[in-house]
Amino acid sequence: MSRPSRFRRPELVHQLAAELRREITRPWTLMEICGGQTHAILRHGLDQLLPEQLELIHGPGCPVCITAEAAIDRAQELAGRPEVILCSYGDMLRVPGSSARTLLDVRAAGGDVRIVTSPSDVLAIAQAHPARTVVFFAVGFETTAPATALLAHQALGLGLGNLALLVCHGRVPPAMEAILAAPECRVQGFLAAGHVCTVMGVEEYRPIAQRHGVPIVVTGFEPVDLLEGLLQGVRQLERGESRVFNAYPRASQDAGNGAARALMERVFTPVDQHWRGLGVLSGSGLQLRPPYDALDVERHFGASMFGASMARSAAGNGSAPGEPANPCISGRVLQGLARPSDCPAFGGHCTPERPLGAPMVSAEGACAAYHRYRA
Amino acid sequence: MDSFACPLPPAGDAMVLLGHGGGGSLSQRLIDQLLVPAFGPADGVLHDAAVLPAEAGPLAFTTDSYVVRPLFFPGGDIGSLAVFGTVNDLAMVGASAIALSLSLILEEGLPMHLLQQVLASIRIAAQRCGVPVVTGDTKVVERGKGDGIYINTAGIGRVDHGMQIGPKAVRSGDAILVSGDLGRHGVAILAARQELGFRTELHSDLAPLQEPVRALLAADLELHCLRDLTRGGLASALHEISRGAGLGVLVRENAIPIAPEVDAACELLGLDPLAMANEGRFVLFLPAHQADRALAVLQRFQPSAASIGCVRGEAVLLETSLGLQRRLELGRGESLPRIC
Numbered sequence: 001m002s003r004p005s006r007f008r009r010p011e012l013v014h015q016l017a018a019e020l021r022r023e024i025t026r027p028w029t030l031m032e033i034c035g036g037q038t039h040a041i042l043r044h045g046l047d048q049l050l051p052e053q054l055e056l057i058h059g060p061g062c063p064v065c066i067t068a069e070a071a072i073d074r075a076q077e078l079a080g081r082p083e084v085i086l087c088s089y090g091d092m093l094r095v096p097g098s099s100a101r102t103l104l105d106v107r108a109a110g111g112d113v114r115i116v117t118s119p120s121d122v123l124a125i126a127q128a129h130p131a132r133t134v135v136f137f138a139v140g141f142e143t144t145a146p147a148t149a150l151l152a153h154q155a156l157g158l159g160l161g162n163l164a165l166l167v168c169h170g171r172v173p174p175a176m177e178a179i180l181a182a183p184e185c186r187v188q189g190f191l192a193a194g195h196v197c198t199v200m201g202v203e204e205y206r207p208i209a210q211r212h213g214v215p216i217v218v219t220g221f222e223p224v225d226l227l228e229g230l231l232q233g234v235r236q237l238e239r240g241e242s243r244v245f246n247a248y249p250r251a252s253q254d255a256g257n258g259a260a261r262a263l264m265e266r267v268f269t270p271v272d273q274h275w276r277g278l279g280v281l282s283g284s285g286l287q288l289r290p291p292y293d294a295l296d297v298e299r300h301f302g303a304s305m306f307g308a309s310m311a312r313s314a315a316g317n318g319s320a321p322g323e324p325a326n327p328c329i330s331g332r333v334l335q336g337l338a339r340p341s342d343c344p345a346f347g348g349h350c351t352p353e354r355p356l357g358a359p360m361v362s363a364e365g366a367c368a369a370y371h372r373y374r375a
Numbered sequence: 376m377d378s379f380a381c382p383l384p385p386a387g388d389a390m391v392l393l394g395h396g397g398g399g400s401l402s403q404r405l406i407d408q409l410l411v412p413a414f415g416p417a418d419g420v421l422h423d424a425a426v427l428p429a430e431a432g433p434l435a436f437t438t439d440s441y442v443v444r445p446l447f448f449p450g451g452d453i454g455s456l457a458v459f460g461t462v463n464d465l466a467m468v469g470a471s472a473i474a475l476s477l478s479l480i481l482e483e484g485l486p487m488h489l490l491q492q493v494l495a496s497i498r499i500a501a502q503r504c505g506v507p508v509v510t511g512d513t514k515v516v517e518r519g520k521g522d523g524i525y526i527n528t529a530g531i532g533r534v535d536h537g538m539q540i541g542p543k544a545v546r547s548g549d550a551i552l553v554s555g556d557l558g559r560h561g562v563a564i565l566a567a568r569q570e571l572g573f574r575t576e577l578h579s580d581l582a583p584l585q586e587p588v589r590a591l592l593a594a595d596l597e598l599h600c601l602r603d604l605t606r607g608g609l610a611s612a613l614h615e616i617s618r619g620a621g622l623g624v625l626v627r628e629n630a631i632p633i634a635p636e637v638d639a640a641c642e643l644l645g646l647d648p649l650a651m652a653n654e655g656r657f658v659l660f661l662p663a664h665q666a667d668r669a670l671a672v673l674q675r676f677q678p679s680a681a682s683i684g685c686v687r688g689e690a691v692l693l694e695t696s697l698g699l700q701r702r703l704e705l706g707r708g709e710s711l712p713r714i715c
Contacts, residue, residue: 008696013697014697044696044699045700046697048700117644373704
């Protein structure tokens with residue numbers, strides 16, 4: 001491998017881990033919100049360096065994992081239409097909807113499903129295929145939402161008539177509130193996702209820290225960042241503090257990215273949204289505001305076409321009538337109430353190749369991380 | 376009477392038509408004008424099968440199909456890939472290729488000059504490996520039913536050593552070496568498809584592996600297992616060999632050679648360089664006391680060749696750059712860039 005950056009330097013990592021072990025005096029439970037952090041912790045083996053008293057609970061910050069089945073069903077329905085080119089980010093293609101089917105299956109059956117790495121690719125595809133309808137299945141948190149907002153803004157400016165948006169963006173703070181409000185909650189502090197804060201800043205987190213008395217540490221994704229975040233979190237807990245602390249100042253500023261936030265506010269407004277495993281969370285999603293709502297798939301295709309799939313996915317949790325019940329415990333995993341390895345299906349009936357739930361699919365899902373990296 | 380015959384497009388400047396695979400005059404013309412000049416036989420007289428001289432001793436036999444998109448990529452094309460890929464499969468049992476078959480499945484509408492380029496590339500690649508293309512076939516499918524060209528090659532190789540090279544020969548304590556830095560082909564192909572979202576100067580590592588393997592054999596090394604690292608990369612190869620051997624491996628992240636451009640591209644897209652495809656790299660298992668000698672041989676061909684770990688225990692483990700051990704994950708089939 002190439003020379004490790006200073007954020008992966010072994011001596012720094014071991015020094016921070018030693019500090020953490022020295023300072024912790026009691027058992028504490030922290031949640032890393034973002035699935036990217038969960039994966040980085042397991043990929044680098046950082047979990048092996050942590051003191052026994054420190055328990056990490058893996059948070060719901062995996063956009064693929066929390067996207068509602070109904071939305072995936074909609075995407076599949078659209079992708080199956082001959083006039084549609086459906087674009088989305090890679091891992092969304094593997095997640096089963098209310099049936100066991102995925103967008104990859106739809107593609108194999110002839111649907112035009114394309115992987116994009118940026119919404120600007122979607123704009124180019126829409127311009128290159130004026131006779132087709134290009135649908136962007138927009139998922140992700142406040143990290144990817146500004147790029148969707150930019151796409152909407154550009155599409156409207158260009159008068160692009162063949163682009164429609166299936167918006168399933170999530171907002172992180174309402175999910176943190178929901179986790180803390182759950183009666184079984186054991187979370188005593190959070191590592192907030194550094195890249196979300198790069199866009200949104202930290203102001204939204206202060207009322208949560210105050211109201212619930214939990215420290216919230218804005219944390220990056222490299223080994224040194226993660227240990228620094230954990231150390232700052234444990235320090236506050238040991239002292240009985242509950243502040244928002246930015247341990248990722250090289251990428252996140254308190255005010256966030258003003259231009260990105262302004263664009264998001266111009267294009268989107270918060271809406272109640274269903275999170276897979278967590279239920280409907282108040283204000284946790286984003287919907288297009290006028291005039292950008294002209295791009296919404298419902299406006300584009302008419303709301304009625306989705307009737308059947310919405311009813312179907314409202315009925316069950318991955319199991320059609322007559323099928324054996326899905327033993328997947330992803331809801332509890334996403335709330336931090338269970339570990340992936342607690343699931344009876346983990347590694348047996350449920351693997352990344354044949355997933356029963358989204359956390360086993362996604363590059364950021366906790367189940368996939370355990371399956372891949374745990375010896 | 377010639378003036379009343381249906382005009383045939385000259386092979387040099389037209390495109391492939393369904394008739395080129397139909398067995399009639401167009402087929403004949405394709406064979407006479409493109410295939411025989413490229414591959415023989417010297418007297419131009421074709422027959423249903425090639426007859427090869429028999430020799431004492433074991434033979435190796437392998438086949439592979441090539442469906443790469445795009446047909447031409449930085450560092451190679453589907454033609455050179457179809458030759459080197461099959462020659463490399465033979466090399467992995469220590470065999471030298473003595474004959475190749477070449478089966479072309481062409482899509483109607485393929486520009487004839489592209490076919491000519493691919494055939495020229497096949498000829499040059501086969502010459503470089505010193506192996507003749509002795510038999511072949513051409514079919515044409517309707518437009519839209521193929522990606523321009525699909526190629527199947529099969530190869531026969533001579534085995535001149537007495538070793539049983541393969542996973543079963545792997546022993547606990549064996550050293551594990553790679554013949555060069557990893558992941559270039561996978562990243563180069565993604566870049567050539569413009570799926571990376573950024574440009575790179577990276578070239579595929581596509582190369583014949585016969586020479587380094589011959590050099591290892593000539594150095595009298597006890598080769599336990601060789602595996603070319605194609606789809607699935609090092610991660611898949613280590614898992615397969617481990618399963619076949621019934622033994623675990625431990626490789627050190629710091630020791631595995633990855634070019635900075637490959638590392639950066641994978642890091643940005645959330646892809647695992649250890650699961651990225653290669654087309655000119657292999658992994659070698661041999662007794663630990665021979666590792667230094669083997670490494671010196673490999674580095675004559677690729678200075679980035681490295682000793683990366685050893686055979687031990689039962690699990691396939693990676694020692695991370697922090698000195699911690701975790702399971703080495705298998706690639707997931709299709710490389711999908713991550714979301715955020």
